[in-house]
Amino acid sequence: MSTVIPKSKMSEEDIKLQYITPAIIAKWDRGKIAMEKSAQITEGKINLKGNLVFREKPKRADYILYLNANNPIAIVEAKDNKHSISYGLQQAMTYAKMLDLPFAYSSNGDGFAEHDFLTGKERQFKLDEFPTEAELITRFKEESGMTPTQEAVIEQPYYSSQNTYPPRYYQRIAINRTVDAIAKGQNRLLLVMATGTGKTYTAFQIVYRMLQSGLKRKILYLADRNILVDQSIQQDFAPLEKVIHKINVSKDDKNTITSHEVYFSLYQQLVGDDDKEHFSELFTPEFFDLIIVDECHRGSAKEESRWRRILEYFSSATQIGMTATPKETKYISNLSYFGEPVYMYSLKEGIEDGFLAPFKVINIMTDIGEGWRPRKGQRDIYGNEIEDRIYTNSDYDYNIIIEDRIQQVASEITSYLKSTDRMAKTIVFCATEDAAERMRQALVNLNADMVKENPDYVVRITGSDDYGKKKLKYFISVSESYPVIATTSKLLSTGADCKMTKLIVLDEMIGSMTEFKQIIGRGTRLREKEGKTYFVVMDFRNVTRLFADPDWDGPIMIDPGFIPGRQTTPPTSGSDDPPGPIDPPELGNPKPVVSRDGCKVEIIHKTVSVYDVNGKLLRQESIVDYTKENIRGEYASLDNFIRHWSKEEKKEKIREMLLERGIDLELMKSEQNMSDVDDFDFICHVAFDKKPLTRKERANNVKKKDFFSKYSGIAREVLESLLDKYMNTGIYEIEKTEILKLDPFQKLGKPAKIAGYFGGKAGYMQAVKELEEAIYADEAV
Template identity: 35%
Template sequence: MKALQNLSEEDTKKRYIEPALEKSGWDFRQIRLEYGIEARDYEFSDGEMTKSGIRKAKKKADYALFYNNTCLAVIEAKAYNYNDSEGLEQAKDYAKALQVPFAFASSGKGFVKFSWNKDFIGSSGTEPLPINAFPSPQELYQAYKKWESLESDYLLTTKFDNSDIKHPLRYYQRIAVTKTLIAAQKGQMRILLVLATGTGKTLIAYQIAHRLFNQTLPNGKKIQKILYLADRNELINADTQGKFKSFRNDMYKIRNHNFSQEHYKLYFGIYQQFISGSEKNKDKVEHYKNLKPDFFDLIFIDECHRGSARADSTWREILEYFSPALQIGMTATPKFHKEQRKSQEIGELEARSEEDNIDYFGEPVYQYSLKQGIEDGYLAPFSVIEMLSNYAKDGYEPQDGEKDLEGKEIKTPERKTEEAKRFEGKIAPYEMNRYCGDTTYYIKRQIHYVAEQTSFFLTDTLKNPYAKTIVFCNDQTHADFMKLALIDCNPEPINRNANYIARITSNDEVGKRLLDSFKSAENVCPIIVTTSDLLSTGVDTQMVQIIAIDKFVNDKSLFKQMIGRGTRLNKALEARGKTQFYILDFNGTARKFLTDPDFDGAIEFIGKDEIKPPKPREKKPPKSRTIIKHTLEGEAEIHTHTHTVSLWREVDGKMTLITDKIEVFCGTRLKDKNRLNDYLLALRDTEDLGENKARTEFLNQLEENGIFIHELKALEQFQNCDEFDILLSLAKGGPALSRTQRAKKANRFLAELEPKARELMEFLLQQYEKNGFNELKFSNFTNEPIATKYTRAKVKSILDSSGGFKTLLAALKNELYKEVG
């Protein structure tokens, strides 16, 4: 029995758990997930990306049990000396993430089973099972069907397309497909999927189409004609079509309102091809009526948040005409605020009503949020940098008789509400650089400020003038002014490449031709693009690292889509240097939405809130009035009211928006002397510092505790400082020692060494002064000038004569960090 208590987890799995599973019918010599990943050690995340560019550990279940292409349960194993229930909480968390009802734990003596309720909030209880009583695949699958209220399951038995071995489906993509098939199996004909931008909705659509094609729905309809419907050509480009591999030779993109090609299996179309003209102009043509209402059997509606479900929209008209089809809506934004934005580019977007897509499609069958994507490491984390000018906060006050650049006298809007009267005699922040009422005011000084700060951020803060950037503007004229201002701020890059800065809007044909180059991770230019709405959604801008917002946004859906342009993250992008992105907020838009409790879960707001401008009263001008445009230089000196780095980060397990100065926020978390001393000791005593791994893990732990070392080291006052001294400075006040100053503390230690050992350790300290603690490693002795003077064996011999490298390194650390005992 004593020997059993010493069994490792791996030995426990091999000796007790796996034989028990095999006896119940789970054959681990053959069982594999469809796409080729073994069911043992099932990894289902990429590991959250930290701000230091290091990934956290991946989520990994010891066992994920699949049957009929469906994940049914997870098992967490522990070493034999633990209780069987030891891993149950972890198993429950993994089961919830994987959307499966059953979680098991075992330490080899038996199993403990936990069953989730359908809402993953409550449970139907926990029960112990003998080691020889684990349920068989058939038993567990029948229990799963009961949990899903499935009487029939033939759609679930269809198979994924696993031909792309290098890019297997992610766990949430499998779930989205499975949940869709389950809904269709139950007879649901309108289905909504909600997944964050950048999570691969097109691939999900393909896998659904692949599995449903030639299948018969419960109502008797056989899936043979499929439509992929979007509102922009960009959403049905060659990349999109290329994902539908099994339909490669049988697809057709609808052009020129031509619906005569009726022999294809898969059709791509934008709604403008289905309807042309308008009832208002008495030239409306319903081209889609050349087809019978039951022509399509399955319809995907991409980005269905953008008006597809409005009762009076052309999309709604199309969907209702083809109502016999199974209709699947896909969006990153399932509902809308009461106050909706109006189109700034006429004809490009439609006004929308509250929660219209949920009203049409019903509640989502599956949701995968931005927050989940970041935590899983599939989406890039981001920081918000708020830069409110005096204009953006207080408005623009024209002088008496002031005229615009065209010579027109400036008249400010009449203020009728109490909320708006604080801007009496001024152009309010929400009225600048955008159509409002019957007047547009373009404040060029504010525009130039945004251009200056954006350019400075690239060149001086990031020190990367080739970080791809989108500047969101209110309308196309605003985007053009912004482009010119950015050109003024970047003469050298423009001289090297005239396309360094571009405007990409719906009416700019030259700019639109540069869109593919901007999207490409390989092409350098354009680097900075200005836009109003064209790039806000549906455009896969993978390498974007900066989202600058000078656009008034009153719609959470639009805001999510805008920041979604920066969320892409994968190994190829990491290799090119993208591990996060930044939001430059010039009008308080990010603060407004990131503090909304409905924005991907509750977020704590830390720091003094800024005054928010009253929400605008937007209304269309009477047809008889002339729209006035004022272009103002703005002679008043611009200054910044706020310039704080705001981080959306997990602190103590809770997503937190931090808008205090970063050093202030982190400093408050170091006031506990015991906590501070623990941190300092850990920095000094972490083993294998030279190999970097242990120290990196500890720095990641600091990040999780709200000490954001990566951002702190980027601050000017902490340049060339050790992490140890950054913490001391924050906790106790006063300037931080530089690494050069810190290194001098080792002078007495060096003086006591033999000359050759002193030479070697002095060399190591010089490397520390240049690059930090990670340079204190034996492998540095292979660098010049030491490598020329001594062989590796000779270095070891010299150091051994003085006690050995490990002993010398420990003594050196004690001298360097005498502040902790």
Template identity: 25%
Template sequence: MAAKEAQARIKINKLLEEAGWRLLDGMGGKANVMLEANVKLDALGDNFEATSNGFVDFLLLDERGHPVVVLEAKSEDKNPLAGKEQARKYARGHCCDFVILSNGNLHYLWDLRQGNPELIVRFPSPASISEHRKFEPSPNRLTDEVVGIDYIVRTQYPDYESDASYRNLAERDAFILKHGLRFLRDYQKRAVHKLQDAVAEGQTRFLFEMATGTGKTLTAAAIVKLFLRTSNAHRVLFLVDRLELENQAKKDLDSYLKNTFTTVVYKERRDAWRGAQIVVTTVQSLLFNNKYRRLFSPTDFDLVISDEAHRSIGGNARAVFEYFVGYKLGLTATPRDYLKGFNPDRPSTRDPREHERRLLLDTYQTFGCASGQPTFRYSLLDGVREGHLISPVVVDARTDVTARLLADEGYAVVRQDADDLDGDDEDTFFHTDFEKTFFSDATNRVFCETFLQHALRDPVSGEIGKSIVFAVSQNHAAKLAQLLNELADLLFPGKYQSDFAVQVTSSVKDAQQFTIQFAENKLLGSANFIETYKTSKARVCVTVGMMTTGYDCPDLLNIALMRPVFSPSDFVQIKGRGTRKYNFLKTLHDDGLKPLVAAPEKTQFKFFDFFANCEYFEETFNYDEVLRLPARTGNGDGKGTVAMGDASTDQVTYSHLGGDAVSFLAQQQVGPDGMKIDRMFFERFEEAARADAALREQIENGQWDQAIEYVVNHLLDKPAEFFTLDKLRRAAGVDRRLTLKEILQKVFGLIPAFKSKDEMLEDAFQAFILTNQTRLADGDAQAIEAMKYFFKAYVTDASLRSIIDGKQFTELYVNPAFGMADFNAVPADWRNRIPEYVKDYVSLNPFM
């Protein structure tokens, strides 16, 4: 026992010294560690708990010699939490806000002002504790903070509302654009409110699952401001998983918050980061040589935000994330539910989704969402339905060669082995081998020709729209860039001098800068076709993986997968690069040309798929508009060469020397239900509900109250699937709030489909007209459309209801959704009649 106690003391002393605490007076200054009264450091023998009180407390002092931390030390064989209450009592007696509980191996840091003891791997430094004391966290201030759509704008431009240009509706849009003002969208505001609700319930970890293009960084900025403004954090760590995302994150956060808070990239401010409220860095940078443990204390950051969380906290990176105490927010664009149909117990262990599944499950567990329900979710389909994002036109193109590589039996190649006197050997290649052990220049050429032939054109200049091509490897990227430049020279003679396509991979100098210049429309020049139209001269970036996660280039019109993809999150990220909306007139600086652009708004993008990746993730490509597999081709021309590789691996390489051609080409706009990988699974609930005999009997007997109660008690929030009403609503893909009764009606075939919000509004308005048809005057018939517009707006817009009910009609002059002109178009008698009818007969719940 004595040995364990002595060993614990030695370890605790060392941990204190490593963190910068001084046990004895020395050149660094006076000792700032004091033992319990009447116990001297050099008097501590083997049995360091054998004191008059049965334990030893360390008091850690600030620069003025005042106690700031109580360190409760236990022997190695005791759980340090056993001394929790005694340490709390002792800390309060010394007016300390912090407690460290340690047995030399396991350590907890406890901020008595909030929360519970949190596990740490290193003791906090004196400077970190001193800094941490300066702010006084209060969850109540955080939850009570009012967050409106202008929460960020009030930091960017505090007096925006009083500016004459903003007050003038004709100038407002230009004013907002000029100053880069970012109003929160409704769903972004809801995300912040969800976090506030979670904090009110005592949660400290949160996960936002938001599709690419829905403004995760803007939402995160609102969260950062919320924590800093309410003093629930004195400094925030923003983790990204790629080097090229550091500057982008800083740029975005600066544009939102720089008037109040300072943001730095750690590698650029290694010696001055403490002067900032927001520090951006990559996980890899902190992991290098255990930098996070050597240079930071656990209390240096009170809020840690992990962008693309399932990547930035996977593997060893988890240590960085867990090192810091305080609140944790994860951001991800990758939905977990698309893996629900995946069976981890299937015999094959080669399924690439297994790793992805584990990462996602681990991520949800880490952020306190083990049930599979994130703190807030906003999917790609939500964004498409609400008009914030766009779906792709999938171009499924397969050549003779790739069709054979994709076939179950693969591409069989016969070779004669000089050592095999009995005959020929057969090697088989699959799509996974393309540009690794199976090479075909003809196939690469067909890829490029097909892409150029069918790519969307820039609506202003008519040139090939800005595009990203994803290759198998860096060598493959070099080949594709060369081919695209050769073909572009034929299509556009004299327009490009090998500037059409650029290889953007890690082996290329300044590749990271290329990605930025491409987004800013100045890669290798700009305005190549029209002098007054600023768009990148380079039209195609050929990469392997640099421009996937977090890359923001909204004017992309084409994305091409000239490689197979096996990671679901990679597929979602790559596809997500094109979902952002864009108006191409933004960079056309010639007012005379603007009226000549027929369709300046980006309403679609093309997603070229040369390896049936969509089908792979759909399993049977099972969304409403099915793209069928092409008919199998023949054996081809059989031309090629086979070479034996390294004898240690016995790897065969094959160079296909024959020609290749497109064997199948289909273009299909993704429907409103989206891709299966974007949808949540409604089918599981249908199966569970239909299989329940008791529920089925209640439905058949029309016992709806009993059936709804039964579902709530027996099917919802159960560990098997954790079905919830909110989740089922999202799964159904309807743009309004469904009732549980409607869901059951659909499940049991009592209604053919769910009605959309507008369909229900049309029905409600028709009922209103039928009810009031005797009141319709001759002139009212001409105002039906105006009445309908007012009816729908009043039902769906809470702010308009407040204006009308409060008779604050002057506010209609500045209401962007329903203005005074719209109100005046409604006949006077109906301006009161419509609100009265809605209040009495229309349930607002489905439209909220």
């Protein structure tokens, strides 16, 4: 091959075009080669830098080669000719392991290096010796010991349509490993996939391929909540609607129920409250050949659970447990029943890959969090004397109700939403259903303007609240605006697919890592088109101490605008069980209720916990600290900053520099109620503790100095108008000549005519510079 550019001078793209691509397409069907955008593996992690949100670059292979539409088989990484043939092999191997592929290759245009994961061997060969499609597939089948049944199943396609997205890489691995294990005869399988990563979609594709291949013909999908069943039938399993039946033990006839292929049921129906095994009345033990247990962490493998009775009755069926949290408590029960997971995809991986939303944590402490003791003889609102002891976060709403505490929590939630987005879907997890109602009332009164527009702005959604339960489908809907805030106890902790949840408030005690992860999972779904790129966890009970648990695996991002205080000593979390009420009152007696006069509550600290991706505490800081550190890193002293500000012809360059570092001054000023302060003053205030002036104060100082006396007529009118513009919008606008095209300048003529009153454009720019000097005259150094 003769080329204009020597190979040693070619870019990586040139090497691919001239050498690597021709070598591969000479041996492979073009339809089985993915390149560029189609070889993208991840979405790219969403990062929260300072108070900005941005995506990192996605991971993308140079080439992915496919056995068929379901199954990629090899990765090829390209490098330019300045590198050796095998230089990119470790990168190719990393991607191949990530994608669960048997072969990895690298090339620099001189030849190929190969790593075979099935044999552990490596080799190098010439460009024209790249293995053909048939050769590589034959090697794969022989080296992996594939059976005819596995071959038949592997050829079955995924379900695809215009309304169905192709599986993401981790979903494909989960589906393929499960299907392959079933084809090999494995009868107990466990899939662990973080909340929000598409467990139900993955289950649907497994079921679809099982039915298409004929390997399974009667399938039971078990869940423990009606909403889970209905969501699955209506959404992911919709393509199979003609063969689906939702079991109703009170109406189904055992003689006619057998005509369907996919059955959905609540385990509570199959084993009723009467403890009757209704499943045995409807089905023979051999009826189902595949059972999928959704959210199996909640009891499917506990020895005495109703789940277990169903599974043991249908013991001949292949059984798949699906969960986001494989450990229920200290008893690793579902692992002992289903076995080690065939595949695990964690919350950490989901966030790192950019498929799940990252989150920020605000830890808020009240002055009674660590303890409140009633005065001697103090009585509650019922006139009953309050027991004399120290009450803590484990008591509030469980054993005693402090009205002002509820008010303060509601006030913090309201303030946050007002400073960000009052229509942001919010779940407030409360201690009890009664606490959820009290919180609802407090939030209604604090948000009366929004409730006036729609009475469903705040709704209690709990197990005993029929009105709230009817509103659940609207709350979790992406297209429905109301309800906005849901107060709940346990109902929304699992199962409910709240895609648009932007704020999760923890105002209950949680001791179980399983429950904690499930609650956090309510916010992990990404909806970028609808404006959700991350979510916030607001913790009033120090529940987020569980992030320090070795079982936690998700990163926490810094939250802007909350100033850190002292770190409190977290309670030990040696037990897997949630802490119960302390000395609960006798049945029939109401909990003591302390009026707002009886106990005044204050918020004393708002801390930000910043962790790495493994949940290790790195530091505590706020966006103010982050900003201070960056400004002082750029400008060593106040004088140094003032000099740079004065010399900079376009002050906006300083703002742009800070934006690149994740610092949005306008947002920060808004959050601290300092929008009327000049950026100059705000920077001096944050970084150098200097008292800020408002823009109005600076403008008035200019007027007092009689700056305009040397100008007259139209020129003076223009500069006075520029000063008014500065007072209203800031320094950056008056630096732009485009401002002369706007009111009130427009009535004075075109920009060129206005500049003429100053002797031309240079004269106008000089006058603006002098105006700026007058604005910051007191700061000159």
